[in-house]
Amino acid sequence: MIRVEHLTKVYQRVKRKEGVLGGLRTLFSTEYETTRAVDDISFHIDEGELVGYIGPNGAGKSTSIKMLCGILVPTSGHIEVNGLVPHKERMTNALQIGAVFGQKTQLWWDVPVIESLRLFRDMYKVPEAQFKHNLNLFNELLDLHEFQNTPVRQLSLGQRLRADLAGALLHNPRLLFLDEPMIGVDVVVKERMRTFIKEINHDRRVTILLTTHDMTDIEKVCSRIMIIDHGHIVYDGNIEKMRAQYGTQRTLVVEFEEEVPEFSVPHATLTRTEGKKKWFAFNRFETNPSTLITYVSTQYPILDLAVEEPEIEAIVRTIYQQLPASVEKAER
Amino acid sequence: MKIFWAFARQHFHSTAIYRFDFWMRVSSIFILMYGTRWLWITLYSQRPGAFGVSLGQMVTYTVLSMAITNLFFTGPPYYMAGQVRSGAIDGDLLKPMDFHFHMLARSTGEMIFRIFTITIPGMLAGYFLFDLQLPASVQSGVMFVVAFLLGYLVNFHLEFLLGALSMVTLEIDNIDWAFHATTRFFSGQYVPLWFFPGLLGTLAAILPFRSIFFVPLSIYTGVMRGSAITQAILFQLFWAVILFIVSRWVWERVQLQIISQGG
Amino acid sequence: MNGFQLYFRLIQISLLSRMQYRANFIAGILGLVFWNIINLGLIGVMVTQFTSLNHWTLWELVFLYCLWILCHSLYSLFFSQSTHMEDYLIEGTFDQFLLRPANLLIQVLGRELQYIEIADMLIGITGIGLAYIQLNLQWNAWLWSFFLVAVVSGAVIELSMNLLIACSAFWTGRSRGSFIIANQFYGLVHQYPIDIFGKVFRVFVTGFLPVAFMNYYPAVLLLGKQGQLGSAWPLSYMSPLVALLLVGVVLIVWTLALRRYSSSGS
Numbered sequence: 001m002i003r004v005e006h007l008t009k010v011y012q013r014v015k016r017k018e019g020v021l022g023g024l025r026t027l028f029s030t031e032y033e034t035t036r037a038v039d040d041i042s043f044h045i046d047e048g049e050l051v052g053y054i055g056p057n058g059a060g061k062s063t064s065i066k067m068l069c070g071i072l073v074p075t076s077g078h079i080e081v082n083g084l085v086p087h088k089e090r091m092t093n094a095l096q097i098g099a100v101f102g103q104k105t106q107l108w109w110d111v112p113v114i115e116s117l118r119l120f121r122d123m124y125k126v127p128e129a130q131f132k133h134n135l136n137l138f139n140e141l142l143d144l145h146e147f148q149n150t151p152v153r154q155l156s157l158g159q160r161l162r163a164d165l166a167g168a169l170l171h172n173p174r175l176l177f178l179d180e181p182m183i184g185v186d187v188v189v190k191e192r193m194r195t196f197i198k199e200i201n202h203d204r205r206v207t208i209l210l211t212t213h214d215m216t217d218i219e220k221v222c223s224r225i226m227i228i229d230h231g232h233i234v235y236d237g238n239i240e241k242m243r244a245q246y247g248t249q250r251t252l253v254v255e256f257e258e259e260v261p262e263f264s265v266p267h268a269t270l271t272r273t274e275g276k277k278k279w280f281a282f283n284r285f286e287t288n289p290s291t292l293i294t295y296v297s298t299q300y301p302i303l304d305l306a307v308e309e310p311e312i313e314a315i316v317r318t319i320y321q322q323l324p325a326s327v328e329k330a331e332r
Numbered sequence: 333m334k335i336f337w338a339f340a341r342q343h344f345h346s347t348a349i350y351r352f353d354f355w356m357r358v359s360s361i362f363i364l365m366y367g368t369r370w371l372w373i374t375l376y377s378q379r380p381g382a383f384g385v386s387l388g389q390m391v392t393y394t395v396l397s398m399a400i401t402n403l404f405f406t407g408p409p410y411y412m413a414g415q416v417r418s419g420a421i422d423g424d425l426l427k428p429m430d431f432h433f434h435m436l437a438r439s440t441g442e443m444i445f446r447i448f449t450i451t452i453p454g455m456l457a458g459y460f461l462f463d464l465q466l467p468a469s470v471q472s473g474v475m476f477v478v479a480f481l482l483g484y485l486v487n488f489h490l491e492f493l494l495g496a497l498s499m500v501t502l503e504i505d506n507i508d509w510a511f512h513a514t515t516r517f518f519s520g521q522y523v524p525l526w527f528f529p530g531l532l533g534t535l536a537a538i539l540p541f542r543s544i545f546f547v548p549l550s551i552y553t554g555v556m557r558g559s560a561i562t563q564a565i566l567f568q569l570f571w572a573v574i575l576f577i578v579s580r581w582v583w584e585r586v587q588l589q590i591i592s593q594g595g
Numbered sequence: 596m597n598g599f600q601l602y603f604r605l606i607q608i609s610l611l612s613r614m615q616y617r618a619n620f621i622a623g624i625l626g627l628v629f630w631n632i633i634n635l636g637l638i639g640v641m642v643t644q645f646t647s648l649n650h651w652t653l654w655e656l657v658f659l660y661c662l663w664i665l666c667h668s669l670y671s672l673f674f675s676q677s678t679h680m681e682d683y684l685i686e687g688t689f690d691q692f693l694l695r696p697a698n699l700l701i702q703v704l705g706r707e708l709q710y711i712e713i714a715d716m717l718i719g720i721t722g723i724g725l726a727y728i729q730l731n732l733q734w735n736a737w738l739w740s741f742f743l744v745a746v747v748s749g750a751v752i753e754l755s756m757n758l759l760i761a762c763s764a765f766w767t768g769r770s771r772g773s774f775i776i777a778n779q780f781y782g783l784v785h786q787y788p789i790d791i792f793g794k795v796f797r798v799f800v801t802g803f804l805p806v807a808f809m810n811y812y813p814a815v816l817l818l819g820k821q822g823q824l825g826s827a828w829p830l831s832y833m834s835p836l837v838a839l840l841l842v843g844v845v846l847i848v849w850t851l852a853l854r855r856y857s858s859s860g861s
Contacts, residue, residue, distance in 0.1 A: 094696035110612035356772040363779040374791040506622040513633040
């Protein structure tokens with residue numbers, strides 16, 4: 001579906017000059033500063049994949065997405081979406097993609113949602129039967145009928161995002177970009193939108209690229225995760241693998257029959273105590289739960305236990321800081 | 333008094349936006365000065381010395397008018413309308429400052445800022461490039477400043493009343509337009525009031541608008557002299573006081589309405 | 596959906612949006628009418644006292660003013676959004692346009708119908724009508740056709756000028772300032788015959804920012820005042836040519852602007 005090979009985008013910006021006549025001097029300056037927003041990235045995404053695309057701000061995320069949408073022309077490299085080169089065939093590409101931007105609506109502000117949808121129907125040449133079918137689907141899964149006659153300006157955030165989803169999917173795009181689609185939304189609506197995204201992906205095999213800062217979204221929805229930083233792809237693979245590779249720290253949570261004093265456990269660190277519970281962090285390569293449990297149970301009687309996996313957020317933070325914990329520990 | 337300087341200083345610090353704004357306004361003034369000077373030279377070539385006013389005085393009048401135009405429209409109406417629309421008015425009402433004076437301070441701060449950044453450069457340009465003459469006499473110069481300040485107060489209160497009206501009707505653009513159009517005409521901003529024939533002339537003489545441009549500019553150019561100056565100043569004072577009182581009265585009521593409607 | 600269909604659908608949805616604010620409609624129209632009356636009033640006061648402005652009598656000035664208004668209202672009614680390019684770039688609206696399977700220029704121009712310009716249009720027509728009677732103009736078929744062509748050309752000229760200024764935003768990020776300055780020139784050319792100004796100004800608004808072709812030059816022809824131009828009288832016929840020329844320039848610059856946008860992403 002998406003093929004990206006050695007994609008690079010280099011920006012050359014005229015160096016802005018300071019001072020009173022700064023603006024004018026900038027206009028006549030020939031000093032440039034070069035930024036490699038996207039630096040030789042390559043990846044393939046197959047049809048029907050649900051990929052989480054994350055990275056710190058300024059990492060090159062929006063630049064790469066803009067190139068996939070055909071809005072931006074690459075400096076070098078090859079990019080292909082469903083057989084088309086996006087920037088060369090902007091309008092044809094536009095027919096096969098859809099996008100939802102959490103920060104800004106794609107619909108017309110002052111008119112009822114349904115009017116925007118009708119205009120999209122005409123713009124994207126959606127056959128009437130498909131239009132009606134999709135509307136029914138949206139009514140069912142997004143409760144569209146509750147607010148379709150309301151102007152976007154009067155919608156709540158959750159409703160507006162749902163309306164934008166409807167707008168983005170009306171023409172049955174093969175590829176859907178979701179850029180922070182659930183920002184600021186309450187948990188109930190979030191859950192519904194996650195379900196909707198998974199269903200659309202599953203039923204229609206729509207390829208989805210989800211950009212978000214909320215790791216729970218990624219965890220619950222995506223099967224694959226790509227991390228970009230400073231223009232490079234620093235991780236590309238499925239989530240379980242990532243956890244195994246980078247999430248070396250697991251936690252054993254033990255609830256004792258009574259409150260017990262602090263004690264040390266070989267190969268584990270006590271990170272937290274709350275009443276009768278104690279949290280022990282350990283490196284998955286140094287020991288395993290059963291060894292720890294055996295040891296702990298010889299110290300004090302145990303009431304209950306659980307093993308916690310590392311949070312994706314912590315893992316990603318680790319990757320951002322480019323200090324893969326596993327590499328350090330493994331080398332000891 | 334400190335408040336006025338506080339607001340003015342605020343503007344000096346946000347240089348980035350204002351630098352740009354500055355160049356735009358100054359360039360606009362240049363163009364307008366150029367235009368108006370030629371306009372009056374052409375007109376006067378047909379009737380030199382019309383109405384006992386020399387060409388030099390006439391050109392000075394309009395060129396100076398362009399230089400000081402920016403000082404008057406400092407935007408209380410827009411600010412007020414905007415605050416109500418966005419709900420931020422609550423923040424203003426919570427402050428331990430009389431709203432009326434708050435607006436006056438803001439407006440004056442902006443005005444002072446513009447004197448230094450726009451008007452003075454404008455006047456210099458006018459003097460060197462567009463035949464702007466010096467005041468007719470030292471006395472004229474001084475009285476000009478007095479008349480300008482009074483005219484400023486009259487204009488401020490008119491704008492304040494406009495703003496108050498817009499806070500109630502939630503409608504600003506059209507009211508603002510109508511007001512500016514009227515001011516354009518009756519204030520002598522573009523065409524000095526001594527040209528106005530018959531009924532228009534009479535109307536212009538009694539409406540407060542002449543306080544804004546016509547009086548200060550006539551004094552500066554020396555067209556208005558002696559007792560005429562005194563009369564004009566009293567006229568301005570009269571309107572300034574009346575409008576001040578009306579503004580406060582209106583504001584009491586508007587504030588009440590805003591509070592009871594929840595802003 | 597072809598270009599025209601797209602344009603009309605966009606206008607339709609914009610009208611729908613405007614109708615949400617009905618009260619503004621009437622107030623807006625009244626405001627505009629009032630503003631124009633005031634402007635004409637000022638000109639009237641001046642001219643009455645001086646009998647003419649460089650051989651332009653009152654009704655000739657009314658004609659000049661209203662010819663501008665007619666061209667402007669035609670342009671503004673359909674295309675006033677062209678001045679908002681800077682906002683579209685900053686707010687990301689332009690990216691949204693790029694995501695849609697539709698022509699970009701039409702999306703930009705079709706964003707809104709400035710219904711309020713109908714007021715200006717009426718004023719323009721009324722003013723010209725009155726001037727025609729007062730001046731006892733007697734146009735033949737050729738002059739009538741030229742009048743119509745001049746109005747359309749004038750609208751095209753303003754559209755092109757504004758689009759060119761708007762496109763500067765693609766390179767400098769800002770167009771608002773340029774518009775403010777351009778508007779000063781528009782204001783002067785709109786209200787006064789340019790022959791009262793100095794040579795530099797006249798050359799500027801004829802050759803560089805050719806807005807004098809919106810009202811001045813056609814008016815000279817339509818009012819039979821070629822004398823004002825002396826040896827430059829051919830200029831009075833040239834507004835359609837200027838319009839066509841500008842359209843060509845706009846198309847080139849627009850293409851360059853798009854190319855720049857998609858390569859520098861700002």
